[in-house]
Amino acid sequence: MEAFTTHxxxxxxxxRSNVDTDQIIPAHxxxxxxxxxxxxxxxxxxxxxxxxILNRPERQGASVLVAGPDFGTGSSREHxxxxxxxxxxxxxxxxxxxxxxxxxxxxxxxxxVVLPQETVDALWELTEADPTAEVTVDLERRKxxxxxxxADFELDENARWRxxxxxxxxxxxxxNEADIAAYEKARPAFKPRTMTA
Amino acid sequence: xxxxxxxxVWDDHVVRRAEGEPDLLFIDLHLLHEVTSPxxxxxxxxxxxxxxxxxxxIATEDHNTPTLDIDKPIADPVSRxxxxxxxxxxxxxxxRLHPLGDVEQGVVHVVGPQLGxxxxxxxxxxxxSHTSTHGAxxxxxxxxxxxxxxxxxxxxxxxxxxxxxxxxxIDGELPEDVTAKDLILAxxxxxxxxxxxxxxxxxxxxxxxxxxxxARMTICNMxxxxxxxxxxxxxxxxxxxxxxxxxxxxxxxxxxxxxxYWKTLRSDEDAAFDAEVVIDAASLAPFVTWGTxxxxxxxxxxxxxxxxxxxxxxxxxxxxxxxxxxxLTAGQxxxxxxxxxxxxxxxTNGRIExxxxxxxxxxxxxxxxxxxxxxxxxxxxxxxxxxxxxxxKVFKEAGAEWRHAGCSMCxxxxxxxxxxxxxxxxxxNRNFEGRQGKGGRTHLVSPQVAAATAVLGRxxxxxxxxxxxxxxxx
Ligand code: SF4
Numbered sequence: 220m221e222a223f224t225t226h227x228x229x230x231x232x233x234x235r236s237n238v239d240t241d242q243i244i245p246a247h248x249x250x251x252x253x254x255x256x257x258x259x260x261x262x263x264x265x266x267x268x269x270x271x272i273l274n275r276p277e278r279q280g281a282s283v284l285v286a287g288p289d290f291g292t293g294s295s296r297e298h299x300x301x302x303x304x305x306x307x308x309x310x311x312x313x314x315x316x317x318x319x320x321x322x323x324x325x326x327x328x329x330x331x332v333v334l335p336q337e338t339v340d341a342l343w344e345l346t347e348a349d350p351t352a353e354v355t356v357d358l359e360r361r362k363x364x365x366x367x368x369x370a371d372f373e374l375d376e377n378a379r380w381r382x383x384x385x386x387x388x389x390x391x392x393x394x395n396e397a398d399i400a401a402y403e404k405a406r407p408a409f410k411p412r413t414m415t416a
Numbered sequence: 417x418x419x420x421x422x423x424x425v426w427d428d429h430v431v432r433r434a435e436g437e438p439d440l441l442f443i444d445l446h447l448l449h450e451v452t453s454p455x456x457x458x459x460x461x462x463x464x465x466x467x468x469x470x471x472x473x474i475a476t477e478d479h480n481t482p483t484l485d486i487d488k489p490i491a492d493p494v495s496r497x498x499x500x501x502x503x504x505x506x507x508x509x510x511x512r513l514h515p516l517g518d519v520e521q522g523v524v525h526v527v528g529p530q531l532g533x534x535x536x537x538x539x540x541x542x543x544x545s546h547t548s549t550h551g552a553x554x555x556x557x558x559x560x561x562x563x564x565x566x567x568x569x570x571x572x573x574x575x576x577x578x579x580x581x582x583x584x585x586i587d588g589e590l591p592e593d594v595t596a597k598d599l600i601l602a603x604x605x606x607x608x609x610x611x612x613x614x615x616x617x618x619x620x621x622x623x624x625x626x627x628x629x630x631a632r633m634t635i636c637n638m639x640x641x642x643x644x645x646x647x648x649x650x651x652x653x654x655x656x657x658x659x660x661x662x663x664x665x666x667x668x669x670x671x672x673x674x675x676x677y678w679k680t681l682r683s684d685e686d687a688a689f690d691a692e693v694v695i696d697a698a699s700l701a702p703f704v705t706w707g708t709x710x711x712x713x714x715x716x717x718x719x720x721x722x723x724x725x726x727x728x729x730x731x732x733x734x735x736x737x738x739x740x741x742x743x744l745t746a747g748q749x750x751x752x753x754x755x756x757x758x759x760x761x762x763x764t765n766g767r768i769e770x771x772x773x774x775x776x777x778x779x780x781x782x783x784x785x786x787x788x789x790x791x792x793x794x795x796x797x798x799x800x801x802x803x804x805x806x807x808x809k810v811f812k813e814a815g816a817e818w819r820h821a822g823c824s825m826c827x828x829x830x831x832x833x834x835x836x837x838x839x840x841x842x843x844x845n846r847n848f849e850g851r852q853g854k855g856g857r858t859h860l861v862s863p864q865v866a867a868a869t870a871v872l873g874r875x876x877x878x879x880x881x882x883x884x885x886x887x888x889x890x
Contacts, residue, residue: 250494252454297561323561409674
């Protein structure tokens with residue numbers, strides 16, 4: 220996983236709530252067996268409309284998505300995160316994220332930033348009025364900065380440490396291999412098994 | 417102080433706990449399917465890792481599989497490639513797989529319980545959000561992303577922050593024709609699609625205790641639609657009776673030891689939940705969705721709501737967008753909505769009891785002209801049982817299509833899809849835009865409402881069928 224420290228880029232204001240993962244990446248894209256090449260599937264249905272914000276010339280190259288509440292609801296597909304990253308997004312800001320989506324993003328180095336809806340409103344107004352406005356997401360200082368906006372955000376210390384250092388969860392867990400083995404030894408015999416080992 | 421059911425199961429699976437770190441939890445059962453696993457197996461290969469516990473891992477094929485002509489090669493090359501990838505990965509790593517054509521194949525959340533692998537007090541994960549289904553057994557079961565699938569394959573554990581708990585208490589008697597599906601749709605409409613976020617829900621109360629395992633699975637299945645991490649129901653005699661004698665249920669002394677443990681899995685009297693919701697079962701009625709998320713629902717007797725009636729601006733906007741997508745007008749009676757397609761199936765309502773309920777209403781009646789009805793058993797075992805009971809004949813005689821097991825029209829990944837603008841009454845769990853096919857419009861319903869709707873060609877409850885004579889017994 221790539222480390223995330225701070226990122227500055229232009230934003231896409233997405234004034235929609237409850238953007239579910241079926242909208243982020245429709246099911247037929249889920250047949251791919253790789254982690255890349257999902258950029259054209261991102262918001263596929265909406266992108267058919269030439270007026271959809273992602274299609275506007277002034278939004279090309281933007282890398283921070285500012286979305287309505289309950290972003291990423293629905294299916295657990297990690298493809299939603301890959302699609303956002305493949306397209307070029309580095310951070311998503313919303314007042315509320317679905318749990319699984321948020322977990323998936325943090326595991327892939329896509330920063331999901333929770334800010335109060337008023338701050339999201341302010342970011343929408345700023346970036347709608349001025350598409351060239353830049354937004355900085357600073358994980359070291361846990362701040363979102365833009366013209367006239369200086370907002371602190373929370374992220375639990377462990378997740379932040381892993382993101383800042385780009386640490387891979389599996390290697391971290393395998394450092395505790397002895398604990399896992401001890402737990403396995405003590406498991407009751409009646410627990411189900413899919414096959415005899 | 418006492419602990420909740422969720423806390424007990426959680427505590428029993430902590431491999432390692434350290435200040436400032438998420439708990440490392442042991443996973444008892446890992447279910448795999450073709451969609452969310454290929455990139456995880458790739459990760460293992462790249463890092464030269466193996467599957468740590470093959471004996472706690474099982475795979476099946478469901479999302480991409482066709483429900484017709486299953487003996488022929490799969491027509492869509494991309495779907496075929498994904499299934500072949502799963503078969504190759506399972507063969508290479510040694511994972512037990514039930515592929516298309518196998519007698520244990522089916523929707524992953526139907527297969528686990530029917531094999532007796534889903535047991536009280538276990539942790540169950542799958543790269544699929546509806547893993548919450550398994551919570552019906554008093555298991556802690558939740559959907560995970562592909563990175564976590566790889567993590568579980570490699571370590572049989574997951575680092576997780578402990579969610580909060582919410583009690584949803586439903587006391588009283590459910591009125592006639594009100595099913596588990598109506599109940600969960602009403603709960604989601606009440607607490608909202610984000611209402612359960614960050615929580616493990618525990619459904620309890622006398623109305624829940626009376627439900628069958630199938631009905632409990634329907635409820636837990638849709639916990640995720642309320643945004644919850646998981647949903648649970650304390651195991652009881654109904655749970656034990658369901659498990660007894662299943663292929664992977666414990667036997668002999670193990671059975672006794674297991675039951676003794678399972679009986680401890682109840683929230684203590686003095687356990688504190690972080691949130692509580694109370695619902696009176698008697699107040700419920702058959703429920704349908706009118707919008708494009710599962711929280712946008714109403715009793716069937718109601719009208720399509722007026723977006724202007726919402727005080728919250730984002731809810732109002734969401735309702736406006738939903739009505740536009742759904743092609744509905746505010747104030748229109750829900751009962752007047754005509755459908756093109758009726759789908760009975762999915763991990764929400766594709767079990768034997770669901771098929772019995774739908775067949776019971778269809779017996780001696782006909783699917784309305786111009787309506788296509790698909791009945792898709794959740795697994796091959798469910799299909800075999802239905803055939804043994806003659807349910808397939810009832811469906812076929814009524815004019816419905818009887819299909820092979822799979823996810824089918826629950827999501828647009830296989831050939832069973834809605835055409836743009838087509839409208840369905842569906843027993844599945846998601847009515848998102850395009851979920852059942854590009855431009856398709858979905859109304860979520862119970863199997864009973866699905867059957868009544870198929871006969872009348874418009875959204876209808878079983879009671880509406882009283883005017884439609886049956887030919888049964890004539
Ligand atoms: S039946 Fe539907 S919800 Fe269930 S696993 Fe299949 S696609 Fe997912």
